[in-house]
Amino acid sequence: MLLGLPLLFIGTPDRLDAVEKEPQRPVHGGAARPRPHHHPHGPGEHRFGPALLAAIRSAVAASAGAGALVLAAEGKFFSNGFDQAWARTAPPHLQATMGAAFRALIADLLALPMPTVAAVTGHAAAAGCALALAHDSVFMRGSRGFLYMSEVDAGLKIVDFFAEILREKVPDAVARRDLLLRGDKMPAGVAVRRGMVDVAVEGGVEDVVNAAVAEGEKLAARGWDGEVVAEIRKAAWPKLWSKVKDYGSAGAPAVARPRL
Amino acid sequence: MCTLEQRGRVFVLTLTGDDEHRLSHALIASIRSSVASVAAAAASAGPGTALVTVGEGRFFSNGLDNIWAGTSRERLQGLVDALSPLAADLFALPMPTIAAITGHAAAGGFLLALCHDYRIMRGDRGVLYMSEVDIGLPLPPYFVSVLRSKITAANALRDVTLRGRKLKAAEAKEMGIVDAVCPGPAETAAEAIKLAEQLAARKWDGNVYASIRMSIFPEACRSIGIVEESDEEKRKHFASRL
Numbered sequence: 069m070l071l072g073l074p075l076l077f078i079g080t081p082d083r084l085d086a087v088e089k090e091p092q093r094p095v096h097g098g099a100a101r102p103r104p105h106h107h108p109h110g111p112g113e114h115r116f117g118p119a120l121l122a123a124i125r126s127a128v129a130a131s132a133g134a135g136a137l138v139l140a141a142e143g144k145f146f147s148n149g150f151d152q153a154w155a156r157t158a159p160p161h162l163q164a165t166m167g168a169a170f171r172a173l174i175a176d177l178l179a180l181p182m183p184t185v186a187a188v189t190g191h192a193a194a195a196g197c198a199l200a201l202a203h204d205s206v207f208m209r210g211s212r213g214f215l216y217m218s219e220v221d222a223g224l225k226i227v228d229f230f231a232e233i234l235r236e237k238v239p240d241a242v243a244r245r246d247l248l249l250r251g252d253k254m255p256a257g258v259a260v261r262r263g264m265v266d267v268a269v270e271g272g273v274e275d276v277v278n279a280a281v282a283e284g285e286k287l288a289a290r291g292w293d294g295e296v297v298a299e300i301r302k303a304a305w306p307k308l309w310s311k312v313k314d315y316g317s318a319g320a321p322a323v324a325r326p327r328l
Numbered sequence: 329m330c331t332l333e334q335r336g337r338v339f340v341l342t343l344t345g346d347d348e349h350r351l352s353h354a355l356i357a358s359i360r361s362s363v364a365s366v367a368a369a370a371a372s373a374g375p376g377t378a379l380v381t382v383g384e385g386r387f388f389s390n391g392l393d394n395i396w397a398g399t400s401r402e403r404l405q406g407l408v409d410a411l412s413p414l415a416a417d418l419f420a421l422p423m424p425t426i427a428a429i430t431g432h433a434a435a436g437g438f439l440l441a442l443c444h445d446y447r448i449m450r451g452d453r454g455v456l457y458m459s460e461v462d463i464g465l466p467l468p469p470y471f472v473s474v475l476r477s478k479i480t481a482a483n484a485l486r487d488v489t490l491r492g493r494k495l496k497a498a499e500a501k502e503m504g505i506v507d508a509v510c511p512g513p514a515e516t517a518a519e520a521i522k523l524a525e526q527l528a529a530r531k532w533d534g535n536v537y538a539s540i541r542m543s544i545f546p547e548a549c550r551s552i553g554i555v556e557e558s559d560e561e562k563r564k565h566f567a568s569r570l
């Protein structure tokens with residue numbers, strides 16, 4: 069089924085002149101069709117339920133051998149956070165798996181042996197915002213969409229590793245307060261000024277993705293040893309790494325990059 | 329010493345009198361008592377309240393009562409120990425908090441202002457000043473922890489702690505220490521109350537607000553003896569809210 073969150077793979081370093089860009093392809097997951105509910109979650113919100121998280125993790129794992137990873141999304145949202153509608157109907161012992169899967173994804177990204185770029189093509193709220201910030205670089209659509217830590221408005225507490233993402237990636241106390249304690253909705257320009265986002269890209273979704281891919285290509289062209297990139301990254305964010313490392317995959321899988 | 333009033337959804341705690349509002353055992357106890365009343369009232373008032381702390385006269389607070397302590401290390405340490413639970417009360421308070429810095433805030437007084445979520449300061453007179461380096465006193469560990477949590481730019485932290493820089497409101501705003509600058513004390517208090525009303529109008533669940541605040545500043549909270557809720561307890565809360 070279409071989950072609508074394309075991952076773009078940058079070509080391997082030995083093919084710099086002809087850096088490949090995978091066509092935008094949907095990520096196939098093994099989830100059953102979601103049951104219809106009367107809830108505000110729409111299909112375009114890319115909410116993180118177990119199925120989508122598994123699909124993203126799987127695609128991240130399949131990026132092995134690439135020079136950089138870019139994560140983008142289709143439509144109006146990058147991601148609107150956790151799938152609470154799913155959680156509402158799931159038995160309690162399964163609810164925790166959603167948070168654990170997200171924690172594992174963060175671990176996988178931190179341990180990924182290549183630079184990572186988030187192309188925030190639309191609204192990124194709560195876990196969606198945290199996921200974007202967990203990348204090495206963040207590109208964001210300038211004209212539309214905002215970063216929003218919705219928890220304070222939604223009346224939801226924030227568990228420790230999740231808060232650590234924000235603490236490490238938003239070091240400025242005032243920015244962190246405005247984001248988390250005031251629920252400010254930050255468009256790209258504000259987010260760049262306040263140090264949360266690297267580049268605000270004018271134009272549409274395609275322009276953001278292209279800019280993020282160009283950045284990924286530029287980083288891949290540095291020819292860095294991927295394992296070294298991963299080790300340096302884990303050392304740069306040691307507190308966050310220590311809080312997620314036991315949840316991720318045990319080392320990068322040695323698989324060839326799949327070709328369609 | 330201090331008074332407490334409620335104006336709609338906003339609690340206003342006033343450090344009364346035109347003196348230095350030195351944080352003596354009596355004043356600290358008085359403020360703690362008022363803050364406890366606020367926390368209790370918030371529980372029955374329901375979501376959507378806020379606290380403003382304001383001073384009368386030329387001082388917000390000139391810090392711990394060093395004059396009473398004199399040369400006695402025990403007395404000074406006693407005051408340092410007494411201020412820590414007040415800091416904890418503020419970091420754990422289930423509502424947004426605003427310091428209306430209507431006069432000088434030095435040492436412990438500056439710390440008291442930093443224990444609030446927002447700071448609004450008069451621009452015409454008054455300074456923020458961590459005087460310890462000038463007086464020859466080391467900073468208590470929890471002071472450092474709160475300073476490091478709230479003043480995250482390295483240069484700003486250095487200027488405040490190692491240079492004993494006296495900050496006027498405009499400079500403090502540039503350094504991210506103060507959120508807004510107002511012409512005089514009356515405007516400062518009014519702006520603080522207006523902000524408090526805006527924040528109260530968001531109708532945040534107080535316990536969730538306090539929980540998120542504590543998750544933003546875990547080291548400061550640890551240093552003042554706050555034990556943060558476990559992830560398990562937070563998940564139970566999440567499940568109950570579905």
